[in-house]
Amino acid sequence: MAYISNTSYCLSCGLSALSLALTACSVGESPDVNESHETGWNVGPAQTVLAAHYMPWFNNPHTSARKLPAWKHWEWRNGDFVKDPERRLGSGLRDVASVQYPLIGAYSSDNREVIRYHLETAKAVGIEAFFVIWYGPGSDVDAVIPQILDLAQEVGLKIAICYEEKLNWQPYRQPKTREDIVQTATEDLSYLLNEYAGHPAYLKRNGEPFIFQFNFWGSDELGARNILPEEWEQIFAALSQPVVYGRQNLNPEYHPGVEANYIWWTKDTTYIEDFADYSRSLVDLGKMDFFMNMIAPGFDDSGVNGWGNGSRALPREGLSTLRDTFLRSWRGDPEVIQLITWNDFNEGTALEPTVDLGYQYIDAIETWWGEHTGRPVNLEDNREPLKRYLGSANEAQLSEVPKNVRQLAEQVSDLTVAQPDYLESL
DSSP states (O other), rough: OOOOOOOOOOOGTTHHHHHTTOOOOOOOOOOOOOOOOOOOBBSSSSSEEEEEEEOOOOBTTTTTTTOOOOBBBEEEEETEEEEEETSTTTOOOOOOOSSSSSSSSSSSOHHHHHHHHHHHHHHHTTOOOOEEEEOOTHHHHHHHHHHHHHHHHHTTTEEEEEEEEEGSSSOOOOSSSSHHHHHHHHHHHHHHHHHHTTSSBBOOTTEEEEEEEEOOOOEETTESSOOOOHHHHHHHHHSSSSSEEESSOOOGGGGGSOEEOOOOOOOOOOHHHHHHHHHHHHHHHTTTTTEEEOOOOEEOOGGGTTTTTOEEEEEOOTHHHHHHHHHHHTTTTTSSSEEOOOSSSTTTOOOSOOTBBBTTHHHHHHHHHHHHHOOOSSSSTTHHHHHHHHSSSHHHHHSSSSSHHHHHHHHHHBBOOOOOOOGGGO
């Protein structure tokens, strides 16, 4: 792994860390692109689509636009391990179920201002699409998708849905036969296609909507808890329109049939390389249309105690883990590279600007992406969405923004200041 020198920050660092978070030098302007992707993606002209995995599942009962009464994904209770966001720490920050703390505080995913802030910040970095996790028709996540699509259209990003294969098993579904599994998946994908795929902001490849999945695992009395290749054939045949589908990991028996695959976060460099090489060989043989690779900063689910099973951490090591995965992400010439993740705070993979880490991760991505692709780099405009958020958020939302963030944003009117130390290593 290539180690990048980097200044480390913590929540107790206060204004000095936030000063670095809100400052950067200007080195260019972000282009406004509307051309079609050469491989058929309905995004900009770059050869490779940069996307970010997005979680729309957070709720703060004090700011929820839908008045949802419970904390969701900021709270964790499991035995003696409790993260209670109603409790304030000595720093004044809420006791959230995360090792990072967003610059705008513990937000609600149904707030229009929050969604716009995320989309605008991502676009400034050069991200072209959000891949949104989805938990079935009528779920809390499903209720937010129309607003995300509408705002993505306004901002100029595309949206694709990530489907949970495990929705076909308890507690999400209770199939009694393999036929039930096929029927459930058919109904779910039909719903996505009918409700969302026609939206102008939906991500498409060669005119067909893109959906991909998180795999389930294991087996039970019904057999494998994965939808089998022949079952996918039935599902796709039953849909009212074609879909470009992607599946997690590399299982050759699903290709052809399933058009694409992708890799999720791992620190196993051998697996990353083997995945890219094997995927490229399947594409070259005409058995798969394309594949997605990934960039990730690290992993730390201490905020939820490993979902009750004991914390797991793969350290960020400054920017080193991010840099290492960035360099490997190009292997095999993928059509899409997925940032893992924009805002999964529970598992410590968030790239969204935070109190402790500021903008350094998205600044690094934009800088490296520009070096690799020739896209002009402008680190100043990464900060502008925060300023707009502070000007548009309501009183309840603003009360969640840490005081130092609000103060610093008010004080700093000219962002063309000295480059932070952490950028010297990019």
